[in-house]
Amino acid sequence: MTSNFFAPEIETASRERIRALQLEKLKNQVAWAYDRVPWYKARFQERGLTPADIRSLADIARLPFTDKQVLRDTYPYGLCAVPLDDVLRLHSSSGTTGKPIVIGFNQHDLDIWSDCVARMVAMVGVTRADRVQMAFGYGMFTGGFGLHYGCEKLGCMIVPAGSGNTERHLMMIEDYKTTVLISTPSYALHMCEVGEAHGVDWRASSLRVGLFGGEPCTPGLKREIECRMHIVCTDNYGLTELSGPGVGGECLHSREHNHIAEDQFLWEIIDPHTGEPLPEGSEGELVLSTLDRQAFPMLRYRTHDLTTITTEPCACGRTHARMAKVRARTDDMLIVRGTNIFPTQVEDALSVIQGVTPHYRIVLDNETGLDRMTVMVELKPEAISDSFEEMDRFRHHVVDRLRQTLLVTPVVKLIEPKGIERSFGKSKRVEDRRAKL
Amino acid sequence: MAVTQISVFAENLPGHLRRILDVLELAGINVHGFLAADTGDCGIVRFVLDQPELGLTVLQNAGHAATRTEVLCVRLPDKPGELARVLGVIADAGINVVYSYSLISTLIAIHVKDIAATEAVLRHQPIELVSQNDMVW
The missing domain is CATH 3.30.2130.10 (VC0802-like)
Known part of the structure; x- marks a missing residue:
């Protein structure tokens, strides 16, 4: 089986050529950030560095790290390296204190982004003959627009249905004979089940490939969807801060890895505790730098994702390094229905609601096929009422406030005063019961 | 009361x-x-x-x-129609019963928004209201 290539020349370039290209681009990217973003310039100066100090790829280790906090501190435009007039689009992910993380793209960035996505989509055998059904939500989330324009660049027909309305999705698959489904894996499973209940024969369906994202996709979940929907299930790697999808994707020869688009992203693996670089093959935290980003250059961005990377040749013919699928993080971020959630967000939201204490527990499950987040909220004695109606109204109020902060609608359970154990460490406040299929 | x-x-x-x-x-x-x-x-x-x-x-x-x-507490004579009679009085006065439940014997508890007004309505009828002091058996 030969995989398809969107940009074969760069995707199969020699390691030497990739390294040379990376160094050239890194120098430019560093100078670009230094010259145009006061925040970067100040950090360089603190270390007595100028862009001229970057002479080899290893020199990147001399630069300071960036992380979500930097984007929060400089929110919204502090890291922007181009005039705002040139920014064509903003995307964001939810933040921990109500303020999201936001990044902008100019035309150059959008072109590169859609190239990277087109490559990643082609990597799993999608071609311009495919008809792609989009079940990601559009909006601020990078997944919807990112995949949309990437698929369009590849030449696919897109059915931009958006998220929700499962029965309409099923009708579109049937009527428009779509061949590729883009969704979260849990939504695909839900769609599969609803389809089965409506008598859909997935074996006879036109659908052949699933491109999943927005939430972790375990091998077991992939297998289950593959067996029931009779499609090839794939996932990929990306994060909002570095443009969203397109940072890496799996090829059909190396299903447990993602090829990183190395001409656009420079990877490092570091010890998450010391920040020191680790040799190739070690497990550690993935740190990524953009190599050709104009609006929001990101240098040494700490992803908090734990992985290992190999540059061993891949049977698909691609020479770009492969990172193992991420199975763990170095922080307590949760991904619920594709939305990033930090437990501290729950705490922040509760702290401004009268009648509840800041004590909470989060239980995640997927008994119904979709992620469900239950937040146990402890009442203050004065919030106790004799009226069920009032208690229920209060519960809805808590749901609304949490939804505004988390961008996910949780189930809220009211717990009596002192009903939540105080001894819970931070990690014990979260119980993830989601089946790791 | x-x-x-x-x-x-x-x-x-x-x-x-x-x-x-x-x-x-x-x-x-x-x-x-x-x-x-x-x-x-x-x-x-x-x-x-x-x-x-x-x-x-x-x-x-x-x-x-x-x-x-x-809550208001009423003692009902233990015979058919008494519950209907008491609740009928409240209904006729246009008062909504929020909830009600039976206690020991033939006592019932009734919760309404305006306890005092409902109590006044019941007092004009041959209905036995029970006070807290009567609650010791």
């Missing part, structure tokens, strides 16, 4: 009601009636007690979320 009802916030889990009742028993408090309905995950269990103030104190001291509410 109204009697004091103690409402306790209770999680819908095995053993919660039992823990509440253990606290009452230990304090020598008698339960004359209670209402526990299927109100979802978190419910409110309501009690009419012989010593409501003591009950409230011991429950709160034991860590339970308890509050005090007023």
Whole structure:
């Protein structure tokens, strides 16, 4: 089986050529950030560095790290390296204190982004003959627009249905004979089940490939969807801060890895505790730098994702390094229905609601096929009422406030005063019961 | 004239009601009636007690979320039609019964928004209202 290539020349370039290209681009990217973003310039100066100090790829280790906090501190435009007039689009992910993380793209960035996505989509055998059904939500989330324009660049027909309305999705698959489904894996499973209940024969369906994202996709979940929907299930790697999808994707020869688009992203693996670089093959935290980003250059961005990377040749013919699928993080971020959630967000939201204490527990499950987040909220004695109606109204109020902060609608359970154990460490406040299929 | 009802916030889990009742028993408090309905995950269990103030104190001291509410208490003659008659009087006065439940014997507890107004309505009828002081048996 030969995989398809969107940009074969760069995707199969020699390691030497990739390294040379990376160094050239890194120098430019560093100078670009230094010259145009006061925040970067100040950090360089603190270390007595100028862009001229970057002479080899290893020199990147001399630069300071960036992380979500930097984007929060400089929110919204502090890291922007181009005039705002040139920014064509903003995307964001939810933040921990109500303020999201936001990044902008100019035309150059959008072109590169859609190239990277087109490559990643082609990597799993999608071609311009495919008809792609989009079940990601559009909006601020990078997944919807990112995949949309990437698929369009590849030449696919897109059915931009958006998220929700499962029965309409099923009708579109049937009527428009779509061949590729883009969704979260849990939504695909839900769609599969609803389809089965409506008598859909997935074996006879036109659908052949699933491109999943927005939430972790375990091998077991992939297998289950593959067996029931009779499609090839794939996932990929990306994060909002570095443009969203397109940072890496799996090829059909190396299903447990993602090829990183190395001409656009420079990877490092570091010890998450010391920040020191680790040799190739070690497990550690993935740190990524953009190599050709104009609006929001990101240098040494700490992803908090734990992985290992190999540059061993891949049977698909691609020479770009492969990172193992991420199975763990170095922080307590949760991904619920594709939305990033930090437990501290729950705490922040509760702290401004009268009648509840800041004590909470989060239980995640997927008994119904979709992620469900239950937040146990402890009442203050004065919030106790004799009226069920009032208690229920209060519960809805808590749901609304949490939804505004988390961008996910949780189930809220009211717990009596002192009903939540105080001894819970931070990690014990979260119980993830989601089946790791 | 109204009697004091103690409402306790209770999680819908095995053993919660039992823990509440253990606290009452230990304090020598008698339960004359209670209402526990299927109100979802978190419910409110309501009690009419012989010593409501003591009950409230011991429950709160034991860590339970308890509050005090007023309810009207009526003793019905034990014969057909009496419940209909009493509730009919309230209905005819245009008053909505928020909830009601039966206690020991033929006593019933009735909760309405305006206790005093409803009490006045009932007083004009041959209906026996029971006070807190009458609640010791």
